[in-house]
Amino acid sequence: MTTTLSVSGMSCGHCEQSVEDALESVSGVDSATADESEGTATVDGDAELDDLVAAVEDAGYEASA
16 A cells, blocks of 8 residues: 655755654555655555654654545
8 A cells, every 4th residue: 555645844865764754664665755846745555544653753743644
């Protein structure tokens, strides 16, 4: 399953990496890719949406489905 989140607050490549790392730490995530210019993060795997949003927010960014 692929999930795309809207992520605000990213402004550079380091931000993208922080979001990717946060998402990849969630159980059930196979891979994650963040795109600062689009303001999105794409996640492959079967993680719960609430867990993905919480991980991004814990990393200091805002996320929604």
